[in-house]
Amino acid sequence: MRGQSFIAGDDWLKNMNIYVINRAELPVAWLSIALMFPQTGNGQQTRPVWVYHIQMGRMPDVDAVSGRTGKPFPPGPPGSKPLGLQPGGRLIIHVADYMDKIEAYLKSAMPASAVSQVNVWVDVCEFENGLRFSGGAFSRPDPEHPGQWIYFPTRQFFPGNIHKYMPNVVTQPGERPQQ
Numbered sequence: 001m002r003g004q005s006f007i008a009g010d011d012w013l014k015n016m017n018i019y020v021i022n023r024a025e026l027p028v029a030w031l032s033i034a035l036m037f038p039q040t041g042n043g044q045q046t047r048p049v050w051v052y053h054i055q056m057g058r059m060p061d062v063d064a065v066s067g068r069t070g071k072p073f074p075p076g077p078p079g080s081k082p083l084g085l086q087p088g089g090r091l092i093i094h095v096a097d098y099m100d101k102i103e104a105y106l107k108s109a110m111p112a113s114a115v116s117q118v119n120v121w122v123d124v125c126e127f128e129n130g131l132r133f134s135g136g137a138f139s140r141p142d143p144e145h146p147g148q149w150i151y152f153p154t155r156q157f158f159p160g161n162i163h164k165y166m167p168n169v170v171t172q173p174g175e176r177p178q179q
Contacts, residue, residue: 018092020033026087027127029059032054070145139152
């Protein structure tokens, strides 16, 4: 639930699940979910906020190019394959599966058991055809400049019917669903 406070024990983060729905009409090949821990910093250069990324699938070759050099990145980890999250497909990410790595990442900032806030969002989503969603905008690889992107107008482009795969929103009595 967006922005909802709740009461939980020290292991709430470990017990958290993240639900992802592919609302586009294209299969998702690679996904990066960001978990930002606001308590780890002040958001300034003096103490930046720590962000852990859960990455799944394999980036399409057309997208796996360095923006700095224009050269392809090495292939993904051995045995990695595209995520294959189909249109309308749902994915449940169990944070417990990543908890050891999250705890190791946060170790010098704070113990994971002391975390009481986390912001979660889709950081990057790469579709099988090379389309990318990142930073709130869609883009495609620039064929003239490898590693560069051509952006679609923000809020004017969505690859499919934005309302087609909307989940049923469960609310409390008298509460209106958030849009």
